[in-house]
Amino acid sequence: MALKDVVAGVRNEEGIAAVLGILKQSFGERFQTGQSFREQHSHTTSYLPAQLPDGVVFVETSDDVKTVVRACAAHRVPMIPFGTGSSLEGHINAPSGGISVDFTRMNKVLSVNAEDLDCTVEPGITREELNTYLRDTGLFFPIDPGANASIGGMASTRASGTNAVRYGTMKDNVLALTVVTADGEEIRTAQRARKSSAGYDLTRLFVGAEGTLGIITSITLKLQGIPAKISGGVCAFPSLKAACDTVIMTIQMGIPVARIELLDEMQMKAVNAYSKLSYPEKPTLFVEFHGTEETVALQAEQFREIAAEFGSDEFRYTANAEERAQLWKARHNAYWAGRALAPELNGLSTDVCVPISRLADCVAETQADIRETGLLAPIVGHAGDGNFHVLMLFDDKNPADLAKSEAFMARLNARALAMEGTCTGEHGVGQGKMSYLEQELGSAIPVMRSIKKSLDPDNIFNPGKIFRM
Amino acid sequence: MALKDVVAGVRNEEGIAAVLGILKQSFGERFQTGQSFREQHSHTTSYLPAQLPDGVVFVETSDDVKTVVRACAAHRVPMIPFGTGSSLEGHINAPSGGISVDFTRMNKVLSVNAEDLDCTVEPGITREELNTYLRDTGLFFPIDPGANASIGGMASTRASGTNAVRYGTMKDNVLALTVVTADGEEIRTAQRARKSSAGYDLTRLFVGAEGTLGIITSITLKLQGIPAKISGGVCAFPSLKAACDTVIMTIQMGIPVARIELLDEMQMKAVNAYSKLSYPEKPTLFVEFHGTEETVALQAEQFREIAAEFGSDEFRYTANAEERAQLWKARHNAYWAGRALAPELNGLSTDVCVPISRLADCVAETQADIRETGLLAPIVGHAGDGNFHVLMLFDDKNPADLAKSEAFMARLNARALAMEGTCTGEHGVGQGKMSYLEQELGSAIPVMRSIKKSLDPDNIFNPGKIFRM
Numbered sequence: 001m002a003l004k005d006v007v008a009g010v011r012n013e014e015g016i017a018a019v020l021g022i023l024k025q026s027f028g029e030r031f032q033t034g035q036s037f038r039e040q041h042s043h044t045t046s047y048l049p050a051q052l053p054d055g056v057v058f059v060e061t062s063d064d065v066k067t068v069v070r071a072c073a074a075h076r077v078p079m080i081p082f083g084t085g086s087s088l089e090g091h092i093n094a095p096s097g098g099i100s101v102d103f104t105r106m107n108k109v110l111s112v113n114a115e116d117l118d119c120t121v122e123p124g125i126t127r128e129e130l131n132t133y134l135r136d137t138g139l140f141f142p143i144d145p146g147a148n149a150s151i152g153g154m155a156s157t158r159a160s161g162t163n164a165v166r167y168g169t170m171k172d173n174v175l176a177l178t179v180v181t182a183d184g185e186e187i188r189t190a191q192r193a194r195k196s197s198a199g200y201d202l203t204r205l206f207v208g209a210e211g212t213l214g215i216i217t218s219i220t221l222k223l224q225g226i227p228a229k230i231s232g233g234v235c236a237f238p239s240l241k242a243a244c245d246t247v248i249m250t251i252q253m254g255i256p257v258a259r260i261e262l263l264d265e266m267q268m269k270a271v272n273a274y275s276k277l278s279y280p281e282k283p284t285l286f287v288e289f290h291g292t293e294e295t296v297a298l299q300a301e302q303f304r305e306i307a308a309e310f311g312s313d314e315f316r317y318t319a320n321a322e323e324r325a326q327l328w329k330a331r332h333n334a335y336w337a338g339r340a341l342a343p344e345l346n347g348l349s350t351d352v353c354v355p356i357s358r359l360a361d362c363v364a365e366t367q368a369d370i371r372e373t374g375l376l377a378p379i380v381g382h383a384g385d386g387n388f389h390v391l392m393l394f395d396d397k398n399p400a401d402l403a404k405s406e407a408f409m410a411r412l413n414a415r416a417l418a419m420e421g422t423c424t425g426e427h428g429v430g431q432g433k434m435s436y437l438e439q440e441l442g443s444a445i446p447v448m449r450s451i452k453k454s455l456d457p458d459n460i461f462n463p464g465k466i467f468r469m
Numbered sequence: 470m471a472l473k474d475v476v477a478g479v480r481n482e483e484g485i486a487a488v489l490g491i492l493k494q495s496f497g498e499r500f501q502t503g504q505s506f507r508e509q510h511s512h513t514t515s516y517l518p519a520q521l522p523d524g525v526v527f528v529e530t531s532d533d534v535k536t537v538v539r540a541c542a543a544h545r546v547p548m549i550p551f552g553t554g555s556s557l558e559g560h561i562n563a564p565s566g567g568i569s570v571d572f573t574r575m576n577k578v579l580s581v582n583a584e585d586l587d588c589t590v591e592p593g594i595t596r597e598e599l600n601t602y603l604r605d606t607g608l609f610f611p612i613d614p615g616a617n618a619s620i621g622g623m624a625s626t627r628a629s630g631t632n633a634v635r636y637g638t639m640k641d642n643v644l645a646l647t648v649v650t651a652d653g654e655e656i657r658t659a660q661r662a663r664k665s666s667a668g669y670d671l672t673r674l675f676v677g678a679e680g681t682l683g684i685i686t687s688i689t690l691k692l693q694g695i696p697a698k699i700s701g702g703v704c705a706f707p708s709l710k711a712a713c714d715t716v717i718m719t720i721q722m723g724i725p726v727a728r729i730e731l732l733d734e735m736q737m738k739a740v741n742a743y744s745k746l747s748y749p750e751k752p753t754l755f756v757e758f759h760g761t762e763e764t765v766a767l768q769a770e771q772f773r774e775i776a777a778e779f780g781s782d783e784f785r786y787t788a789n790a791e792e793r794a795q796l797w798k799a800r801h802n803a804y805w806a807g808r809a810l811a812p813e814l815n816g817l818s819t820d821v822c823v824p825i826s827r828l829a830d831c832v833a834e835t836q837a838d839i840r841e842t843g844l845l846a847p848i849v850g851h852a853g854d855g856n857f858h859v860l861m862l863f864d865d866k867n868p869a870d871l872a873k874s875e876a877f878m879a880r881l882n883a884r885a886l887a888m889e890g891t892c893t894g895e896h897g898v899g900q901g902k903m904s905y906l907e908q909e910l911g912s913a914i915p916v917m918r919s920i921k922k923s924l925d926p927d928n929i930f931n932p933g934k935i936f937r938m
Contacts, residue, residue: 113824113826115717115721115824115825115826116824116825116826117720117721118824157666158665158666158670159666160664164664168641169664171664171670171673172637172641181916185912186912187910187912187913187915187916188910188912188913189910189913190891190910191886191889191890191891191909191910192824192889192890193822193823193824193854193855193856193889193890193891193894194822194824194825194854194855194856195629195633195638195640195822195854195856195891195894195895196627196822196891196893196894197626197627197628197677197891197893197894197895197896197897197898198891198892198893198898198902198905198906198909198910199677199898199906199910199913199914199917199935199936200674200677200678200682200917200920200935201627201640201670201673201674201676201677202913202916202917204640204670204673204674205669205670205673205674205920207670208666208668208669208670209669213669224723225721225722225723227723248584251586252584252586252694253694254693254694254696294767295764295767298763298764353662353663353664353665354662355582355584355585355587355661355662355663356584356585356663357582357584357585385662385663385664386662386663387662387663387664416662417660420660420661420662421660421661421662422659422660422662422664422665422666422667423667424665424666424667425662425664425665425666426664426666427666428666429666429667429668433667436667437667437668440660440667441656441657441658441659441660441667441668443654443655443656443657444656444657444658444668444671445668446656447650447656447671447924448668448669448671450923450924451669451674451920451923451924453923454919454920454922454923455916455919455920466668466669467668
């Protein structure tokens, strides 16, 4: 169960009071303790209840971060890094109080090395801001988790999204980091070379650590050339299994599809209603191809053949940029479309990921469970990775409804784990998935805990997340 | 300087004596203490002097590994995992004595999931054994460091090789590990799903840790479909800069070349002599393309155009399997070809990696340095990654020659670091590059040391490697 993990931690009142004084002194107007600031920094699109920080500091430089870390370390006060607040598992909650470290103003592009296809940015920049900045270089940063998240937040949750199937996740696209550690010093985890065997892979340790081991202050990212040609399309299927089998075959054939997204019947109904479209309300794949004029046409044709083999309806293919934008806008609005199915209810978006051979089974069993439980819960997935989301809609004022949703979620996670999958493909653990992580990798948690203790002995970096200390 | 890092550590004589007794008792003939076994387990292709272990245990199961770890942990005795002994930086030396843990007999394929394009193997299997096993599945494991290394060793040094430019390094191709930790228990670092945001990325922490944090007992790997068509070729250039510029443009254009290897004039001379070939003795690129009939032809044509733009000679292209095998055999024998330039001398193969925009400068400056120093030192590189090797040939009985080589190596590393590169793209740190790692990532070494201390408080896992405790 997830809600039971949102527990209050022990508050170090004396330390917090001392730090509030120091930060007011150091940051003036850039440090805020008003209720609305504090609420805004723990409010998320999650169903999890907010746990407010005691203050919010708007950092602008690495030195600011060092100042905050030194003050908090001296008084053993928690720090919670904040990007845009789009995380889903309570990552920015402050169960033991402390300081929200807001990176909104620390959002510069520090360098772009077009020849090397890389750039270095501050953590607060959002992926859309970065891509706007890059537009004239012919390069783009591909990772797209849907929300216009900050790059720092995306690194910290090991985010991915629609085109991870082609370009990988944040794990694959961060070349190096600078991080302020518990002693208030800044370290660099790697050089700018494309590969290295030089020592422990600290880059990958901080990517996905959810801010529990240190505070990221800059990120060196791989970039991609904007494809000469992008095309895509929509294809409905007689059954979920047919859609999933099409995905499996596409991946196994090595077709370098850039996006291959699965939407189930309920999700298509929601998309049509929300975006005023008229797609068939059947299990559907949204696909996209990146390459040259010739290669995208070739890929599309190969995909069409596979889809036809599994009995698909017509593959509505387009190389027209406007039609493509409309298609992906509809996909990206899937969350809000889902919520609009029942605007009076709250939503719980959860994600699991299984080996691709088990995707059809896992989604089908989950759909059956949704029907049996009587839930309103559309499914949408990054099918090429075996990763899918269930948006459960429920009345959070109704304990029975909440209990039903959480019991469903427990079954969903158990199902994914039994299929050698993971309790989270891209959302992260935060507070909401601590119990499931325990089920998934219980034997490894003592190792994670040792690392946490060694790098953050006073448990001041985003405490109460990922696992219990 | 590298040799100075090959120092003897403190020996725990009492503990070693106790462990020798226990392992003899537990393993019988599978535990050997004879001189020839001990020598064979510290002999490498490296110039570094051997430091012998006190005994060699031939493990066959995870339980064997647990038995060894428990005995050694109880008596604080070092363990050095051994795969095939092909590492280059003294990784398998035993500076404080202890037990070499030989994985030759722990080399089974535990499972192949063809639908998911993955497999799980024991650490002792070599990459050639694995690919032979996989042949009938239509799949292959792409990472190819040249030597027929063990998968465990490749994971531990974060190996890569000729086709990392297309398929990534071990970092990108290991999905999950099981590892025996200092308490003698086995942990699993991840499930089999393609991506996950579930907790710290322990997989990537153990990959590249050179056996200093625990002993790997199984490895789940990504596999690739064998390409429908493979083609390749050889192209000589009027200058090293022209060859490097061709590489840079090929990567920037996003041509998905599977291999793009640079050999300098001296290396080509060595290759011709060793493999009885008659390539032009000029800076040369060996390239390979993977795809379908159409796509490899398209890629080759794009490459030919770029190479011509930079003034290349004729691009000798072939889709013939036999000619291709001959070409890559010549490339893979580059090390032995280089050694054959002066069979009476010892060899020191070192590697650095720089951002690709700096590759031409770094190689050109290195060549100039070789000329000025009067060294015999061919260069060969995985140019698509900005990674290259220098094979220094020297008389290891002649202190002046050795000092000259080591001074050259220090300049090579300083040059790569100044270009934002790394002191090792794929060989690892071992003993030989400890000083350079310090120069490269000095600020991060305290963090690495904290992690080491937390997971291996008695420093029994491959001590004396990567950094000083």
